[in-house]
Amino acid sequence: MPSKSPSAVDAAAGSRTALREVALLFLRLGTTAFGGPAAHVAMMEDEVVRRRGWTTRERFLDLLGATNLIPGPNSTEMAIHIGHQRAGWAGLVVAGVCFIGPASLITLALAWTYVHFGTRPQAGALLYGVKPVIIAVVLQALGGLGRAAVKTVPLAFLAVLSLAASGLGVNELIILVTAGAIAAAARVRSRPAACVAWAASSGAVAPVATSVAAVTPFSLAGLFLFFLKVGAILFGSGYVLLAFLRADLVGHWHWLTDGQLLDAVAIGQVTPGPVFSTATFIGYVLGGVPGALAATVGIFLPSFIFVAMSGPLVPRLRRSPTAAAFLDGVIVGSLALMAAVTFTLARAAIVDVTTAVLAVVSTVLLLRVRMNSAWLVLGGAVVGYVSAGVW
Secondary structure, X not given: OOOOOHHHHHHHHHHHHHHHHHHHHHHHHHHHOOOOHHHHHHHHHHHHHHXXXXXXXXXXXXXXXHHHOOOOOHHHHHHHHHHHHHHHHHHHHHHHHHHHHHHHHHHHHHHHHHHHHOOOOOOHHHHHHHHHHHHHHHXXXXXXXXXXXXXXXXXXXXHHHHHHHHHXXXXXXXXXXXXXXXXXXXXXXXXXXXXHHHHXXXXXXXXXXXXXXXXXXXXXXXXXXXXXXXXXXXXXXHHHHHHHHHHHHHHHOOOOOHHHHHXXXXXXXXXXXXXXXXXXXXXXXXXXXXXHHHHHHHHHHHHHHHHHHHOOHHHHHHHXXXXXXXXXXXXXXXXXXXXXXXXXXXXXXXXXXXXXXXHHHHHHHHHHHOOOHHHHHHHHHHHHHHHOOOO
């Protein structure tokens, strides 16, 4: 049997190294990335663009735009995209599993506590210190990504219009697609002022699609198919997820009460990693460990499929001037949505002098010292516990 050439051996070793790097990074992020999708994306940008140089800021923005055009949890899909770019198809799977896994296991442990002791573990002290740090992390990422994305005055204007539309309650997908279409039309017609036409039509709010079902006995297959549907068609924030869950699980099938649903969403918000780990909690409450597994696989499986299908298209989009302009519009729309979420989070996070000081100090450390955001999150958690008198 012929031996492998040195170049083949080196390539295999390099592939294993890249895969190990991907696994370690996303295991850590899955364990420490609090704050929701905007914060997760900010942490990923800090790690893979600024610290490790795995990709350029422009390429990162392209992937961010692509994730906003497909259903599912954006930060999870960003992790999957980054894993694919860094370590191929194996990296695609490893990055997603390592980012989802810690959050799901933590949520599973909390669900066990909830079911056996009838209460939701309190995380107020933790969130008190972590939230202001998250605001600083997101602002730092917005600054860097914004400088790379807003390349022209028309794109800046489009970003402002997208932000205004978000404030008016316009559906996220409408904002993104419209922003992309305007940028593409302006590129084709060479008339950037065409952006103004959008202002008159941006007030329509798209209804959230929900399924209609009769009262149905609980089954693992039904649970899996429900979360598979949610993962395959859901655009938007955790609040949109809440609307989907309530419509079927509470309103139509009566599998959960409103109180249980709110507890599930709260657990998804206070645990690290993807907010969609709410599905793990609900699955365990309804069907134990098999239910948790069915719900988790169901809601996250479409993300792997959509990224695998859309990832190879991103470089082709960049080679087409019109498609590239469309992607530029989607990117500035995505950043506008990220800014709107950050404003909402900041109002809830910065509530007194301590949280304000935490936010300012974290921002300075990120911008001047370039401290790793994971350490800042940990420090914020410590401050939260000390302030609450836990220690």
